[in-house]
Amino acid sequence: MERNVAYTEPSATVQPSRWKRFFRLLVQQRALVVMSVPFVIWLFIFKYLPLWGWTIAFQDFKPARGFFDQQWVGFKHFQFLFGDERFLRVLRNTLVMSAINLVLGFTTAITLALMLNEVRQIVFKRVVQTISYLPHFISWVVAAGIIQSVLSTDGIVNDLLMWLGVIDDEVLFLGVGHWFWGIFGASVVWKDLGWNTIVYLAAMTMIDPAQYEAAEMDGAGRFKRMWHITLPGIRPVIVVLLIMNIGYLLDSGFEPQYLLGNGMNIDYSENLDIFVLKYGINMGNFSLSVAASMFKTVVSFILLFAANHIAKRLGQARLY
Amino acid sequence: MLASVAAACSDNKQEPVPSSQAENSPSEQPLDKVTFRIFNGVAGEKDVNTNETRIGKILEEQTGVNFKIEHLVGDLNAKVGTMVAANEYPDVIIPDAAINQLLNAGAFIDLNPLIEKYGPNIKRVFQPYYNRMKAKDGGIYFLPFSTVVNKYIPDPNINQGGFWVQRRVLEWAGYPKIRKVDEYFKLIEDFIKAHPNEKLTGFVALTHDWRFFATTNVPNHLAGYPNDGEVMVDMQTHEAKIYAGTEYEKRWFKMLNEINNKGLFDKSSFVDNYDQYIAKLTSHKVLGFFDYGWQIGSAQNVLSDAAKADPSQDGYRYFALPVTFHGGKDQYLDPPGFVNNRGFGITVSAKDPVRIIKFIDNLLKEENQILVKWGVEGETYLKDEKGRMYRTQEMIDKMDKKFNEDYGFSVFDWDWPHFGTNSTLSNGNAASPGLQPEVFQLSLTEPDKKILSAYGVKTYSELFTPPDERPWFPAWGIQKEQGSPQQIFEAKKTEIQRKYIPELVLSTPDKFENVWTRYTTELNKLDIAGYEKWYTERIKEIVAKVKGQ
Numbered sequence: 001m002e003r004n005v006a007y008t009e010p011s012a013t014v015q016p017s018r019w020k021r022f023f024r025l026l027v028q029q030r031a032l033v034v035m036s037v038p039f040v041i042w043l044f045i046f047k048y049l050p051l052w053g054w055t056i057a058f059q060d061f062k063p064a065r066g067f068f069d070q071q072w073v074g075f076k077h078f079q080f081l082f083g084d085e086r087f088l089r090v091l092r093n094t095l096v097m098s099a100i101n102l103v104l105g106f107t108t109a110i111t112l113a114l115m116l117n118e119v120r121q122i123v124f125k126r127v128v129q130t131i132s133y134l135p136h137f138i139s140w141v142v143a144a145g146i147i148q149s150v151l152s153t154d155g156i157v158n159d160l161l162m163w164l165g166v167i168d169d170e171v172l173f174l175g176v177g178h179w180f181w182g183i184f185g186a187s188v189v190w191k192d193l194g195w196n197t198i199v200y201l202a203a204m205t206m207i208d209p210a211q212y213e214a215a216e217m218d219g220a221g222r223f224k225r226m227w228h229i230t231l232p233g234i235r236p237v238i239v240v241l242l243i244m245n246i247g248y249l250l251d252s253g254f255e256p257q258y259l260l261g262n263g264m265n266i267d268y269s270e271n272l273d274i275f276v277l278k279y280g281i282n283m284g285n286f287s288l289s290v291a292a293s294m295f296k297t298v299v300s301f302i303l304l305f306a307a308n309h310i311a312k313r314l315g316q317a318r319l320y
Numbered sequence: 321m322l323a324s325v326a327a328a329c330s331d332n333k334q335e336p337v338p339s340s341q342a343e344n345s346p347s348e349q350p351l352d353k354v355t356f357r358i359f360n361g362v363a364g365e366k367d368v369n370t371n372e373t374r375i376g377k378i379l380e381e382q383t384g385v386n387f388k389i390e391h392l393v394g395d396l397n398a399k400v401g402t403m404v405a406a407n408e409y410p411d412v413i414i415p416d417a418a419i420n421q422l423l424n425a426g427a428f429i430d431l432n433p434l435i436e437k438y439g440p441n442i443k444r445v446f447q448p449y450y451n452r453m454k455a456k457d458g459g460i461y462f463l464p465f466s467t468v469v470n471k472y473i474p475d476p477n478i479n480q481g482g483f484w485v486q487r488r489v490l491e492w493a494g495y496p497k498i499r500k501v502d503e504y505f506k507l508i509e510d511f512i513k514a515h516p517n518e519k520l521t522g523f524v525a526l527t528h529d530w531r532f533f534a535t536t537n538v539p540n541h542l543a544g545y546p547n548d549g550e551v552m553v554d555m556q557t558h559e560a561k562i563y564a565g566t567e568y569e570k571r572w573f574k575m576l577n578e579i580n581n582k583g584l585f586d587k588s589s590f591v592d593n594y595d596q597y598i599a600k601l602t603s604h605k606v607l608g609f610f611d612y613g614w615q616i617g618s619a620q621n622v623l624s625d626a627a628k629a630d631p632s633q634d635g636y637r638y639f640a641l642p643v644t645f646h647g648g649k650d651q652y653l654d655p656p657g658f659v660n661n662r663g664f665g666i667t668v669s670a671k672d673p674v675r676i677i678k679f680i681d682n683l684l685k686e687e688n689q690i691l692v693k694w695g696v697e698g699e700t701y702l703k704d705e706k707g708r709m710y711r712t713q714e715m716i717d718k719m720d721k722k723f724n725e726d727y728g729f730s731v732f733d734w735d736w737p738h739f740g741t742n743s744t745l746s747n748g749n750a751a752s753p754g755l756q757p758e759v760f761q762l763s764l765t766e767p768d769k770k771i772l773s774a775y776g777v778k779t780y781s782e783l784f785t786p787p788d789e790r791p792w793f794p795a796w797g798i799q800k801e802q803g804s805p806q807q808i809f810e811a812k813k814t815e816i817q818r819k820y821i822p823e824l825v826l827s828t829p830d831k832f833e834n835v836w837t838r839y840t841t842e843l844n845k846l847d848i849a850g851y852e853k854w855y856t857e858r859i860k861e862i863v864a865k866v867k868g869q
Binding site: 062065145148149152153170172174175262263264266267278279281282283284285 | 397420421424425527528532586587588590591592593595596802803807808811815817818819821822823826
């Protein structure tokens, strides 16, 4: 390697030619550039302009008053947020449920995709796929209703366990706090499993069939082929999705927790978004909501950079 | 987010509508037609032009004013927030729970000068409450709804709280007089013992979301107080005290704990949502529950429709009992009240506030109150030789949902300044047909009459003690500012209760004391004294205002 470096041109001469190349490319691809202009404007208006709203976090914001008529309060809302004893609990719930989401979501989706990929019966494969991604299209309101009635004291789960003799008395599944995370994980998997497999299945179709044939020639069995060809084949997709999802680690979702949560499991079900809804928006305290969302954005930003950096270090595919 | 940007960037200052505009207009022609826009912050109703209804047409002929009413779709706070951010409003807003947001933003004009000039009827109707309607700066920014005009007349039905029990239980026990909560549970227990194979549930509670107060309010009622919200107010000293964490509450949850350990309580009460709760009430399996009548209307309708089709089903309907701890005087029925955190406001964007206020003044004439509540004589009501107003069976039968919409009864109901439900007309008739004894009697079925006569009464509410005079009632209707310490106290208190009440009820009896101690320790961390002080001050202010007149 070192020797190669010695033979390259001095960097001083590389720099201008790089710029020149950039502009030449720009002119060559002007059609593309022009086409992207609307999207850049869109991005600017909807993603960058709203950042101005962050100033609200440092005010006691009152709607319909001009910017200069607002009362500035410094870090008061951040202090309230971090000073509240429930904030730590809410943050813990957010992170745990998000991690559950991430780990379960990935493992189950990849496993199902691997298994579906091995199915040669097209009809069967289609049926499994369709059934498994149907729940994705149900709204959480309906899904939560289904989950609630399945888990209620006269629901099918209680009936089944009673019939099998596992329990003697009906169990309030949603009433036991520390079971909530489990129920949440299972619900999320049930709802989104099929949907999540789609991207992996698509990635698998990109793998050159010749590789499988070659491996088969060399005597690789079904599991060896999965391990040595399919999985490495979709690795870039996995890594990029992982990095992106890590950026959303503070978004553990809102609907399932809100709809399945109740007084008995509140210690485990309440997450950051619900906290903000309760103490920010419901009480007209928009400043607190903005402070919380700023906190979320900053943490997500750090996580995303960290994950991307690690991927880069490990020589994996990455976002940028 | 975009809305917040718009709010942050815009530098609009709304000027209150200059009163000179009000002075310029008296010379206008009263009959040139005009349409105003109303936003009503209640979802699930039809958008309508008032002049498309029978009643609205008549009012338009009188005043030339038509209203185009738009109802809420989606989230109330978001909808109102957008209006505030843009500083553009319809002519009139009836903002339901979002009223503070609009008041803070200065969206409503001061009605004082308009009422002085054009509102003799408004003044007359709101007179007893006139001082209380004024904001801190002396302005009146919205017209509240619930005012009692002339004499107070009680609702024959139970629309407020009560301990409900299936009618067949009472019939089975020979219609006993039940006044104490112990007797109530004893009755339910005996009935279940006598019917072991029916898989009956003794008692359920409603805990879902904001309706949770149906569970937390109970100790207050059992102690003999009306629904003032979070506090009990002493009749003499006007001190407000919260009842969460008191002996009353302890006694009630101890009782539920015992019921639960006898297998009479439905555990899923703490996880069920509102729909599941209503479904349980219509399942015939639930013997008793505490709730407010207005909250269980849909269940009651299902049960009474079924009983009309097949009278043998009547036993599954529910009957409300005025149960207390001590068996003495109860206060379940609302006294004449004044809710001051809901109302009808004219906005700064209104084209012609004078026409609107004139319309409202005209609406509050007694003849027009008869029109919007009773309808047109000969069509929807009749008068006998003594001047008593009544409806025939055919009239009542034709008044279904569709008819009420087309005729305009459902347009001109609760949301307009009107004679409150419990008002009377100057000739002694009830202002609301449902409260007129003659109309109520017609609505009764044979089994209804049977159970009422078994208790020696003519209406359901006669079993309950008439309400005492409470000028501040309801205390929950006193405005609290958004994000104020009082609001935060209530949110935190409810959160603690949400966590501990299920534990109190579902734990084994030996652990009850322990849970209770933990619960009250948590509660006492909150600023209870400050909250009570705030309420006491507000209540004393109101009492002073009322006396000052």
